[in-house]
Amino acid sequence: MKQLLFQRQFSLSYENLRLIRRFFSDKAQALHLNQELVQNIKLVCSEYCANLLEHQEQTASQVTISYGKSDGHYFLSILDNGSAWQHQTEQLQSAELPAQLMENGMGLGLIQATFPVFNYKSSRNHNIITFRIPVLQHRKQIVIVDDSQSQLTLLAHFLEQDYQLALFSKASEALQWLEKNHCDLVLTDLHMPDINGFDFRQRVAAIQHHRLLPFIFLSADTVSETLYAAAQSGIDDFLAKPISKAHLSSVLSRVLERHHHLLTAFEETLQQQLNTQSYHSDLTTISNQVQLLVNQEPCISGDFIMQQKLSDGSQLLLLGDQMGHGIAAKANGAISFGYVMGLLQNPETTPKQVCRVLNQYFFHATEKSNLICLVLLHIRSNNALTVYNAGMPCPLFFPSQHQPSSKHQIVDTSMGLLGLFDNLEPAHWQTPISSGDSLHCFSDGLAETPFCKSELDELYRLSAQERHQHLWQSAKQNPEDDCTLVTVIFN
Numbered sequence: 001m002k003q004l005l006f007q008r009q010f011s012l013s014y015e016n017l018r019l020i021r022r023f024f025s026d027k028a029q030a031l032h033l034n035q036e037l038v039q040n041i042k043l044v045c046s047e048y049c050a051n052l053l054e055h056q057e058q059t060a061s062q063v064t065i066s067y068g069k070s071d072g073h074y075f076l077s078i079l080d081n082g083s084a085w086q087h088q089t090e091q092l093q094s095a096e097l098p099a100q101l102m103e104n105g106m107g108l109g110l111i112q113a114t115f116p117v118f119n120y121k122s123s124r125n126h127n128i129i130t131f132r133i134p135v136l137q138h139r140k141q142i143v144i145v146d147d148s149q150s151q152l153t154l155l156a157h158f159l160e161q162d163y164q165l166a167l168f169s170k171a172s173e174a175l176q177w178l179e180k181n182h183c184d185l186v187l188t189d190l191h192m193p194d195i196n197g198f199d200f201r202q203r204v205a206a207i208q209h210h211r212l213l214p215f216i217f218l219s220a221d222t223v224s225e226t227l228y229a230a231a232q233s234g235i236d237d238f239l240a241k242p243i244s245k246a247h248l249s250s251v252l253s254r255v256l257e258r259h260h261h262l263l264t265a266f267e268e269t270l271q272q273q274l275n276t277q278s279y280h281s282d283l284t285t286i287s288n289q290v291q292l293l294v295n296q297e298p299c300i301s302g303d304f305i306m307q308q309k310l311s312d313g314s315q316l317l318l319l320g321d322q323m324g325h326g327i328a329a330k331a332n333g334a335i336s337f338g339y340v341m342g343l344l345q346n347p348e349t350t351p352k353q354v355c356r357v358l359n360q361y362f363f364h365a366t367e368k369s370n371l372i373c374l375v376l377l378h379i380r381s382n383n384a385l386t387v388y389n390a391g392m393p394c395p396l397f398f399p400s401q402h403q404p405s406s407k408h409q410i411v412d413t414s415m416g417l418l419g420l421f422d423n424l425e426p427a428h429w430q431t432p433i434s435s436g437d438s439l440h441c442f443s444d445g446l447a448e449t450p451f452c453k454s455e456l457d458e459l460y461r462l463s464a465q466e467r468h469q470h471l472w473q474s475a476k477q478n479p480e481d482d483c484t485l486v487t488v489i490f491n
Helices: 016-027 035-055 088-094 107-114 149-159 171-180 197-205 224-232 245-273 326-343 351-363 453-460 464-474
Strands: 003-011 062-070 073-080 118-122 127-132 141-145 164-168 185-189 215-219 237-240 290-297 303-309 315-322 372-380 384-390 396-398 429-432 438-442 483-490
Touching (some): 164 171, 171 185, 185 245, 197 215, 237 245, 303 326, 303 483, 315 483
Parallel strands (some): 141 164, 141 185
Antiparallel strands (some): 003 062, 073 127, 118 127, 315 372
C-alpha cells in the first residue's frame, strides 16, 4: 500500500475474532469510516479468519490486518503465517451466496459478495490477501430509537433504501454508539423506559462531536404540554404517530437540507476569520546543508510544515496533513500545528520521542477524528537521512545523477497513523546522503496514484528543481483536498 493508515497484528483464534470486530468498531471514527463500511470490513475479516482456522493445513498463529490507500482506492489486507490455502483464489472467485439463508457454508460467498476484487499471494513465510474496497454510495447516517420493536421495523422499512440506519430499542445503547460514531440525524421516541426523549436529547448534545446534531421527536403524545416542552428543548421537528412514509421522508429531507445550509454558512463565516497566513514555522533558518522547495494550495489548509534545529546540530523537518476536508480540517490543522510546534521547541528531543509523544497525545484526545498524517525527516550532520512516515503517501528518493550505481526508489516504510494505539514503535527508513540527492514528500491531495517505473525513470532524468516543478504541475491533484509538495535537495 502506498499510504498505510494502520496495521495491527492479532493472535489467530476463534476467541479473538470478537476482538478483531471490536477493534474496527472502536477505530471507525478516527479512520473516518462510515457505519456501512465498518460492518463490511468486520464481516470480511471475521469470515476470512474463520476460514483460515478451519481450512489451513497448518493453521496460522497470527494475522496482520492493514488498511490503506493506493491508486485512488482503499484496500484491506490480511497477512497470515500459516500454510498456503490451496485453490483459495478459485474458491473465492466461484463462491456464491445461496438462494436461501443457511446457518453454515456462507462465509466465502459473503466475502465474495462484499469485496469481490482481491489478490492472493503466497510465499514460504506468509500468505496475504488484499481486498479492494468498493466505493459506496454516500448515504446519510440516521439513528432511530424506539422501545417498540414493531415501530423500529416499520421505520426501517420506510428509510433503509435511502439512509444508513442504526436502530436501538434503548436510548442508553444509542448513547454508547453515538459516542464513537458519526451521525447526521436522530429520530427518537419520546416516552421510553430507560431514558425519556428529553433527557436523551440533552445527553446527546453533551457529546462534543454531536452538539449540533439534528433531532426529531416521534410520539403519539400530542397534548399541548408535551408539544410546548418539545419546542423548548431545541429540537428540529416533532412528528405525531402514526406517520406515513411520504411525510417522514419529506421532513427528514427538509431538516437535513436546512442543517447543511446552516453548516455551510457557519463555515464561510469562520473561513473569513481565519488568518490568511499558512501554517509554516520559520523555514528560512533551515541548515545550509539542504535547499528547501515548497508548494502548497490553498495557503490556508489542513497541511502544515515546520522545522527545528536540534542541539546535536541535526535538523528535523515535518510535513503534516490534518485528516478530513473543509474548514474543520483547516481549524484542526491550526491546533495540531500549535501543539507540534510547541513540542519541537525542545532542542534535546529526538524523532522517536516526537512520534511517541504525538501518539499519546492523539490516543488520549477527546475528539478521536482529529488525527493527522505526517512525515518526519531527520537530517543529521554526518550525511545521513532518516524518514519516519505516519500515514502519509510514500516519499520519493532520487540519488544524484553522478551516482549511477544508486537507485531511485519509493520510500515505503510506514508505521500507520499516530493515535490509534496506546503503544508505538516508530518504524523508519534510513540512507546515507550525498550532494545532489533529493527527497520529495507530499500530501495525498497531490498524488493518489502510485508512480510506475517509467514515470520514476523520467523524473530521475530531470534536475531536482525540475523534478519538483514537474511533480507539482503534472501530478493528479484532488481539487477537494489540500495539496502540499516539499522537496529537500541536499547540498
